[in-house]
Amino acid sequence: MAPFGTEDRATAAGEPAGPPHGGRRKVARYAVPATVVGVAAATIGIVPALASSGDPDLPAISAQQLIEKIAASDVQQFSGTVRVNTDLGLPDLGGLAGGLGGGAAGGGDGSSADPSAKVTELATGSHTLRVAADGPDRQKVSVLEDAAEYSLIHHGKDVWGYDSKSNEVFHTTADDAGRSAPGKDKPGKDGHGKGERGAETFTGTPKDFAEQALKAAGPTTSVTVDGTAQVAGRDAYKLVIKPKQSGTTVGAISIAVDAGTGVPLKFTLTPKSGGAAVVDVGFTQVSFAKPAASTFDFTPPKGAKVTEGKDRAHQGKEDGPLKGGLPEHLLPTPGGEPGKGPEGLKVIGEGWSAIAAFDTGAKGGVPSGSEAGGDLGGFLDSLGDKVSGKFGKGTVFSTRLVNALITDDGKVYVGAVTKDALVEAADAGK
Known part of the structure; x- marks a missing residue:
């Protein structure tokens, strides 16, 4: 194991880049009880977990250098399997999740294939995701279930959701407003502030969660490098983020960062109260090769019920189907500003x-x-x-x-x- 004995605090950090999102749902569409469920689900967007399976010998690196390595990562092509384990202490949501989620976004279209219908399901238990991305215009996330599968596909301007269990399809359009060219939506190399930034897509990978966690780097946070790990067969550094403030429920966040590419591979959030991780998200298998073009093709199956969502392409960046993936504006981002939310927020x-x-x-x-x-x-x-x-x-x-x-x-x-x-x-x- 490389010798990381000294605390190396990052003085500041920007937001690492990610592939573009579609639009974000407005809080005003949530009823109060649904808001509470959404808040719980939103924790998935700001936290993650780390479980190591080895201690590779890697060159020493400081926390600031590791944050810069994440920010400089320009990997836009990958595929793999992600395991999500969430223990928020919530009761089993069961059918309640779909009932609340279905009317929470997308204009309340009520389709089981609407992406919003799947959000609260990820707030409890264990889930396996198959993920793939090929640049800013092609991403796919599939949630594998017992004898069924839910897939969310972004291909160009089209966004498709497909629930094999009900044989329902949800279709809408991605938001191109403010989209930046690949490599442009990164912070500066010094880790301070933001560069040009377009829309981003929630792909269900550890990188999505790292982007939220790294906003915390600042005077209220201790950031250190705590040795190395091996995740999904790849050597990685362990970045540990800990709040300095009292009153928070967050204990620590660990991020496993791929030593070669700078891509976050795995995350862990442990609560201040102790016990098991609240959220553990990480690759169990990953490849950085270009996925096959057919991965992102989708045609509604014969006999499927197709629901057309509202055309979001001209409604601005804050009101599309996928941006943010989760209602993160309900949560104050450590060290940052909340997104647009209810009037008077x-x-x-x-x-x-x-x-x-x-x-x-x-x-x-x-x-x-x-x-x-x-x-x-x-x-x-x-x-x-x-x-x-x-x-x-x-x-x-x-x-x-x-x-x-x-x-x-x-x-x-x-x-x-x-x-x-x-x-x-x-x-x-x-």
Whole structure:
């Protein structure tokens, strides 16, 4: 193992580049209960995990150099298998996931092949993904299920979702607004700030998660190199990110970075409370060869029900089918700014202890039990914890990472922070 005995903190970091996304869903389309589920699912977009299977002997490298290596990586062609393990402490969402997700995006088209219908399913349990990319205009992610498969294909301006279980197809168009040429959407070589940046695509790979985690590098964060590992048969360095602030639920994030290409191969988020990783995402097999062109071809199968989503090509970067992949604007990004969200959205605090706050305008708090009805009522009851303070009364919905306080007068406070921190923020807002 290479000798990494000294702490080597990165003073700043930019966002590594990734292939272009489609559009991002607007928060205003989420009902309050669906927002809570979305917040839990969104943790997948900011965290990841590391499990090593060897300690290769690699040249010493500093944390800043390793961050720069990630930022400089220009790999746009790859294929492989990714394993996602998520333990947010949520109950089994079962059919509730599809019920909430189906109306959350895409204009509420209700197709089981709508990408939004799959988001909350990834918030619990273990999943295997097959992924492939060939430049900015061709990506494919397949979620392998028991005797079934869900595929999301981006090929040029077309975006297809196909659910083999229901034989349903969802079709919409990608957003070309603001798309930059390959290699242009990177931070500067010094790791500071952003370069030109276009849309990006959530491909389900560790790199997507690293981009969020690396936004944390700054004065509220310790970034170190902690030895080496072997992931999917490739030698890698281990980059460890730890918050310096109190009040956050995040313990540490580990990122395995391919020594040859600079591509993140595996991630781990461990909570401050200890125990198993909250999210573990990593390649089990990877190739950086050009995928076959046929990988990205798609024709709706005979007899499939095809749902056409709204044409998003001219609606701007914030309102397409795939951008961000998950509602990340509900979460304050450590060291960064939240995306566009509900009107009046503000961020209280900074770094890892930042809390996003907004007013839904919905009075009367969150319905529970028989008021909500069915599976949704049981789900809310399993997460909800009644609290009170100077702000009045409300309900805290908790996971092992992200907590959200919804007050009885319709205000929402959410972040990767403790319940007490949310109550304090609500009290201060009165």
